[in-house]
Structures are given as C-alpha cells and as structure tokens.
Amino acid sequence: MAPAFPFSAIAGQDEMKLAMTIAAVDSSIGGVLVFGDRGTGKSTVVRALAGLLPTIRATDCPYQCNPDKEDALCGHCQERLATGKSLKVRRINVPVIDLPLGVTEDRVVGALDLERALSSGEKAFEPGLLARANRGFLYIDEVNLLEDHIVDLLLDVAASGENVVEREGLSVRHPAKFVLIGSGNPEEGELRPQLLDRFGLSVEVSTPNDLHVRMQVVRRRDEYEANPQAFVEKWKRKDGQVRRTIERARDQLPEVEVTDEVLERTSQLCMALGTDGLRGELTLMRAARAAAALELADRVEVKHLRQVASVALRHRLRRNPLDESGSTTRVQRAVEEHLPA
C-alpha cells in the first residue's frame, strides 16, 4: 500500500490539524470527532497523523503494554513479572487502527484463534482491533454509519478502558485504552448522543472557499497520486518538524501551569454556554494546556482558551430556542464576551 499523505502537506483545515495535534499531545482529552462536508480530506488528516506520531516503549505482548506502568499491564505481562521473568521491551509506532465499516463483532473484541483451532486443535484467544488500538488511536471513518451493535461494544470499552471478552469458553480481559477518532458527514445521519459524548473534541470541517487553498490541495494531491513515495520524501523534513513539535509539547505538558484565574475563566465560559456537567470545563482546560504546551509556554493564557474553545465545547451545547445560530457561532460569541482578547 502507498504511504500515507504527509500531514504537513495538507493545505488549510487548520482547526482539524490543531485538534489532531492536541489529541496526540494529551491522550486524556478523549478523542476527536470530525464532522463535515464530503471531499474535504477528513480521513486524509487522520491517516497522515499516523505517520508522524513519536514512537513509544512497549512490551511485546499483543496489547503493547507500557512497561513503565505496572498497574496497567495485561495478564500476560503480569504473569511474566510474577514468575520472575523480565518484560521484553521494544519501541513501536503509536498504533493507529482502522475500524472499517464492514467489521464483524469477533474482530472488534477478539475471539478464538481460528487458525490454531483448525490446525492444531488448540484453544487460544486471538486479540481483536481493540487490543491492537491499546495506547493508540482507533479510527472510524463514516462513524455515523457504523452498525449499532458495534457502537454498543465501543461505548463500553471506551468508557472503561478495558475489554472484557466472555465467549466461546474464553474469559479474557485486557487493557484497551485508546483515543477514539471519528469522522463523518452529518447529512448521512446524526451521531447517537452516547457516542457523541465519548469524543473530547469536535471539529467542523467545511470545504475551503479560497481558490488558492483549493488549488494547493488539488495540485499536491495530484502530485502525491502520481508518485506517492517521492511526494512523501519531499515532505519528510516538514513532517519531522511537526513530529518534534509534538514530542516537545509532550515533554512540556507537565510543566504547563494552569492558574486559578484561567480556571475561573473556563468555568465562566462554560456556565455562560450552559454546557452539561463538568466534562466541558475539564476538556477545555486540558485542550488549552496542550495548546500552550505546543507553543512551549509555561502557563495557559486566555489566548489558548480562545484557540480551543470551539473544538472543546461546540458539541456540548444544549439547543437554545431563541438562538437559531449554529453552535460554533454561539461559542464564538460567548468567547468574545467572556474571554476578550
């Protein structure tokens, strides 16, 4: 398969790129939903992200556990430790796993290993996509077209960070912490509210109306399709810069200070918008912190809040009868009022 389109070669779509970078910096933000017009490069951005994530240290078990976090190890690794063996550690790319639309349940959660059952009559667990996505990203294109029974499986695991399999006489539980990335077109149906809730950030993409940007998109895409390898090579340096920015931001993240004043502003904004629960505030604060870390700043400033307010809050608004404007406009208005530049 051809290499993915380089992240830095994506023209325009700044908000989508920012949200993805933030999710890469702080995975606790809880996923990104990208909703918008067709042919705007939604899935291109996600696949491009895979190409520039920093590598991580992982054990060689099927769940790529973090060897530095003993309490989050899977059964395999714990057993190794218990029997006095050391863990085998390797460096891997952060997994970005595709959940295709036609997926069957057994491949999502994992099931009995068919090959071994047939060839050697052995009963073994074959991990599914949730296992492979552990510590990485799980990407669902056209997320609003996903079958309901698959969505139900995801909801449970996304909330608990653990996949529990009880089937075919197997009883397995394993860590499955992943950042959920979904994309889709709202014309094809709304997202179930429960699933919408699982996404930390939400991006609205629209087709660029700037002729210059459009020509850039077409020209680069055309060049990429003519010779993917050469094109990726050409953009390697720029992608490397983005990767280093993410790496540095990850290191910077614990150093970023969130002052009480900023927290207060966050609450004010959320209250003014009437977002449900504390999730909105928490996500807004974390996203602003990641945005600050990306700039290598020491503390979160109002400008960072302004930068991420829309992506963090727009899918959490209750509809207001006297205000027919879209949620983005409403967030923007509240930002202007409560967080003047």
Next chain:
Amino acid sequence: MSAVLDYDTAAAAWQDAVTAAALLAVDPPGVGGVCLRALPGPVRDRWMQIAYELQPPGTPWRRIPINVSDSRLLGGLDLTATLRAGRPVLERGVLAEADGGLVVLAMAERIALATAGKLGAVIDNSEVAVERDGLAERLPTRFGVIALDEGANDDERPVGPLRDRIGCHLELNGIPVNVAGGSEYTPEQIVAARGLLPQVECSDYLAEALCAGGLALGIGSLRAPLQALRAARAAAALDGRCEVDEDDVRLATRLILVPRATQVPPAPPPDEAEEQPEEQPQEQPPEEPEEPPPEEPEPPDSEQEEEQQLPDEIPAELVLEAARAVLPDNLFERLKIRELAQRSQSAPGQAGALQQGGARGRPAGVRRGSPRSGVRLNVVETLRAAAPWQTLRRAQQEQKGEGAGGRRVLVQPDDFRVTRYKQRTQTTTIFIVDASGSSAMHRLAEAKGAIELLLAECYVRRDEVALIAFRGTGADELLPPTRSLTRAKRSLAGLPGGGGTPIAAGLDAARDLIEEVQRKGNTPVLIVLTDGRANVTRAGTGGREKAQQEANEAAQVIRLSGVRALLVDTSPRPRPLGRELAEAMGGEYLPLPRADAASISEAVQAVTGAKS
C-alpha cells in the same frame, strides 16, 4: 425526466458519453467512474457494451447486485475451502476481485447508505480492509465504478458518498436509439493511452482553470476538480498527446464539473464576451444578476517554498464558457427543486428514519446472539459458524472422555447466529392533552377516545404511546411510553379536568420526554390537543400575556428537536393563537372544532402514518 433531445444535442451527448467510456477505460480509479442515469433499454445496453469492449482483454468486470452481503462485497471466511484445507481460507470479495477493472452497481439510486459508505472507504484507501470472521487482511484494489442510476426524478439519486466518488455523470435518457452508434475508439488505443498516461503533463494554468471553474459552479467537494484533472489527462493520452490542451479541459468540464453544479456561473465579463462566437447569448442564464462573481481572494502569504506565483488572472472563464454551453437552460429551476427535495428529506420527524438508512424490515445480515423472543435463529449461519470448530471440539470432548455422543455436529451457544433486520424506526406518539377548564370537559373525553383508538392501531404496528396532561399549575406524565392497552386505559380513566392552562409547562414536559424517546433510538411524534389559550406561566401564576409568550418559547424548543408535530385546535371557534403555536413548534395545524375520537385518530395517522 428529460424529453427527447433534438438530433444535434443528442448526438453531442452520445459522443461525450462514448468518450467518457473511453476515459474510464484509460484511467478507471483516476476518473473514479461513471454514473449512468438511464432507464434500461437499448441505449444503455449499447453504452455498456462499448464500455465493456473498450477494456483490454482480461480486465475484471464485476456486477454488484443491490442486496449484496458484506461477505460478498468485502470478503470473509470461505467455509468450504477452510474445512477442506484445515486452515482459515479467505474468500475475496467482489471489490478485491475487481482490482484493475470495473465494478457495475445495479440500481445505484437505491443502494443503501451503509453499502455506499463501505464502498467509499475501499475506494479512498485503495484497499479492502477485511476484519471479518476472525480474519484480518488488507487486500489492495483499485477500480472504477459504473453506477446504473434508474432514478426517475431529482431526489431519486445515488446517495452522497457514492456520487462524490464517481467522476463522470452522464444522462442517457432522451438520446434516441438511432443516434447511439458505435465507438470510434479501439481497445488498442486504450492500451496505448494507458502507456502514455504517466507522461501526460497539465499546465498550471489549465489545472487552475478546473479548480476555479469548480468553485464558480458551486462545487464544494475537492474530489471533483481532481477527477476532472485526471480525466483531462486521460483525454490527452487518448488523443496521443503528452500535454493537456483546452479541449481536454472543456471535455472534463462537461463530463465532471457541470453535472455537479450547484449554482449558475456568473455572466462573463463584457470585454471577453465580445470576442466570443455569436451563439453565446442564448445560453446565458439571464436570471442570475444576484449571483456574486467567484471570489478572487488575495493569495495568502505562504511560507511553502514549492508555491509558485499565481497568474494575475484566474482562468475560470475557460471552464465557465465550456460549462455555459452545456448547462441546461432550466438549471436554476432544477437546483431549486433539488433544494426543496433535500429540505423535505431533513424535515422534522424524519431524523430517526434517516438513521436507519430507509431499508426498513429488510434482513440486514446476521450477527452473533442468542435467540430470544422476537429474534429468530438463522440455522444455516449457525451451522456455518460451528463448522470450523468441529475438529477442536471433538478433540476436547474426547479428551474429557465424553466422546461426541453420536452427534454429528457440535453446536455451542456461541455459534448461535440471528438474522438482523433493518428495523423500521419505532414511533412513539406523545399526546399532550390540555385538561384545563377552558378545554371543555367533553373534549377530554374525545381525546381519551382518540388515544384508545390509536393505541389499538399502535398495538398492530408495534408502536408506543405516551400521555402528558397539563392543567392547573403544572403538567403530569400520566402514561410513560407504553404499548400496553390496559395500562393506558387505566391512566386515562384517572385523568381529571379543570383549572388553568399552563401550556408552557406541558410543552416542557413534552420536550423532556422527546429527548428520552430519542435517546432510546425511537422517533417521537408529538400530538398536542389544546385550544392554544395559555393563561398560567411556568411559575404557576396567572397572566395571559406572559403565559402565551412562554408557551411560544417552549414550542420553539420543540421545533429544534426536529420532531414531527401536530396541533389539534379543540376550541369551538379556532383563533390564530393555536396556529401561531403550531407554527412555533414547526408542526401541522388542524382545527377540529367538533373533534371526535375517530377524526382525531385519523388526523394523527395522516401525520405519522405517512411513514409507517
């Protein structure tokens, strides 16, 4: 449906159609495909034959029926081969088999959104991601699509994800049989063009013309200008050239950009108009002075070193001129109609129906699950699921010393497969009944009668009914969503009347219930029975004006939830208040001064029944 075209127009349209077939043969994935809007008949058959014969020998050509299953489309476990070989064997799906060739979608206008989504993902990624039946494989495939669209009117079209990925959109209806001749292209020409294709260059000027033209025609998707660019290249290669010329761009405009236009392009600047041939005036859509010219934004400062200087003049005119020559005269009207059709599709109350992809009650594959009440075991699929495990299970049983017990097939609960049906979205009819003193007592009796009648009806349709009554100072949910006839009757019997009219409180309660119903995945339908004269505020105090204002606000909230609503005005002399309230909630208004149970029930079914 278009009328029969005059000879010259028809001949030109056919010529373009044949060229489209040739372009598709030269670069199937680049052009994306051809959406062929035509009724079955000799003209379509002729085109299909030409398209088929232009393919170099051995090119895959796969037909996909409308009800294709996921395992055939994407691939899955080949059971026979698996059992024979004693190891999992993958059966390649149609899309993987079509690598390097074409897939033909029958009845593309009715293809399910979910199928189109899967197809779209395969096209975008150039590979089939098989994650099915315990198999995980990536099968690279690149193909073109021929979508046979037999839709009769504008809103009967292939779904968005499919339309967007197909480049050429042809309409063959209206081309008479005697015009539809043979093809001047030969398979040898196609092979030669394929060889030439990688060397074909397109100048920045012409590439920009396609981009700018697409924007001026109101085409949002960026796939369109890309496909147009690829088609122009294929056209140059077909002609044996290594450089795209203006004719190629005009052709790509006609085949790819014009059919997707969503706005009429602005008239050309007057100075250029003089240089143009005389036939130009009649094609100018004169009704378009209000359309702004395409934005020509200042190129933003870009730090990208690969950026070239943009030419001063944006070359959209080349494309627009070509577009104007073929844009149908009535494009403006057709766009309006399409807009209307789209609006009615997203009209209140259909949100739930849309989610279900509109394929109600049809079997939609199988899933693992145990047969409970209302779910039927699919025996064949269950046996298929059990088959691969037989050796393992037999061995295990023998280990335990049980033997197979003479059973030929060892089936375990995990093998159970049930057929999944695309459910008709369940409707929950929510009645909001005004039980105040102003709604005379006998109206309440009629409302009760109507609900009972509807319940009987709903029982047949497996739908639910809920009841909220408001009177005095507040609202009560007397009947949570239910299908039970006796329960409903009991709570109806206990419904008292009298007191003030707190409409806002009633509608607020309704909104909460609407959200609850929507969360469960059902489609709520709201029926309000009232005279529309609010006189109690949310706070429970009197005051006609404030109460009325609050009622209207509450009604607007309901409109936002997008449910289908009906307001039955029960006052003996209906006044505008009721209509205003109905409009505020975006619902139908029905004055029934002498409403009886039967006519209310009939009206409700007219609102809900249209989709059942």
